[in-house]
Amino acid sequence: MNLQDVSLFLVITETRSLTQAAKRQGISAMAVSRRLASLEQALGTRLLQRTTRSVSLTQEGMEFIPYARALIDAETGARALFSPSTQGASGLLRITAPSGFGRRNILPLVPELLSENPKLSIDLQLSEDVVDIVGRGIDVAIRIAPLKDSTLIARKITGNPRIICASPAYLTAKGKPVTVEDLTQHNCLRLSSVPQWILERDGDILRVGVEGRFRSDNVEGVREMCVLGLGIAQLTRWDVMKEIQEGTLVEIELSDARPQDLSVWAVLPTTRYLPLRVSTFIDKLKFSLR
Template sequence: MELLNDMALFVEVVKAKGFRGAAEVTGVPNSTLSRRISALEKAIGLRLLHRTTRRIELTEAGQIYFERCKRIVDEARLAHDQLGEMLAQPRGTLRVSFPVDFAVTYLAPLITEFAELYPGISFDFDLTPRRVDLIGEPFDVAIRIGESENSQLIARPLASFPPGLYASPRYVERAGEPRAPGDLARHQCLSMLKADSWTLQDGTRTESVAVGGRYSLNSVGMARRLAALDQGIVLMVEEIVADELQQGRLVRIMPEWQGAPIPVYAVTETRLLPAKTQRFIEFLKERI
């Protein structure tokens, strides 16, 4: 890195035709410039400049070196300027991992809005229940529901959703509507990931109740679908069952009770993010 810096200083000295002019351009003192160029000559093993009290002149080796260095410095500046343009107007392909049901039901309209704001960004989405490897796989960001597990990753909180209890009108008519958490023990509860209890709160009280039923699932979409098909009660975020509520296939039960808030995170492998990723995370945090 020091060699590259010295190459850039050498180019400025030649362009300014002296150390004084280069010092004004770079803000580096004359004495420092002279010392750095001397060290560069020593590292190369060739004299690059003929120095006089009034001006400097390139040696033959210096002329060749200047032409090469100038191209390298110009390319580096161009790369820097292009990245600055990307920051002003993000572009490129944004690769995102989403939880399936949350993305399809809730995030799709927000993603459409974001796409209209940034026409220079294209999208590569992976909708999967698995937690992708952000270190080993080429994703810019993963949107995750629930607590973050990997301390090596950077998790930025976007929102927190309290889940409610939902069932179909037909199930409630057939099995009766529970009035208190303890009543759930007598009902078919569609539990996720083999959970045998739900923790519910009403603002002042917290109760942990045993739940069970014929189905144990690892798919939010399947649990939602079975609930709409009169198979039991789900504890789920309202944003995920919004369509079923609107169409009357599910109704809220025990509305004064809800589960512990479920956090939503944007997870990245590093804090140093390209503009496209920064803008996407900022947009979701604001809109969600």
């Protein structure tokens, strides 16, 4: 298998066009087609469906993407290992993370990561959506949720339980809930994507329907309204750690249930070869959250 053909395959998957891939590589479209055919012959399977206007990945092509990236990363890492001019991690690090967690805990790491690794570039995508990291070419996805069965690889970064909290002013005016039933008497602020608050009782998951006059599609909106005394919120510990330490929010413990335990996970498309840029980022994030 020719690694240059593997690299060309990745360019095609990014451009979704043989013509555009040819322009980027400075070769003819016919040469691109021949080299792609050579790679498919070496692998014994079709990677792309071609039409006169576009190309699309076959299932085999989708499955080959993480291995193709691992092959190219391994070659780059091997060359860098023996290059005296190389310093630190290199290449483009693609990260996706929840917006609230990313702004508070990943963005502050970017200047130091770039300073310590002069040949590193970072593409950080902040979104509440769970994206297809293989199809999008993501190196690492930060997720805060119980993970379902998956072919992806997950590494735990740190614990991040949900907590219920409110501002001191709200609790002074409205009182502190003591039981789950008490929550029905309060203005509960929530994320639009989380219609119920999730708690645990005697090892069982308890989904509690809550009502309130404000909801938002991002953590920042809920947290800000909570700090302003508009109501009670359920967020994760790392979402409100700063406010609790400063005293602008107070953690609420119920007598008959507790919020669900979650963790911060680094989800990877494969661990056959973990690029230095990925392991460097994971180590930096883990250290910052200790």
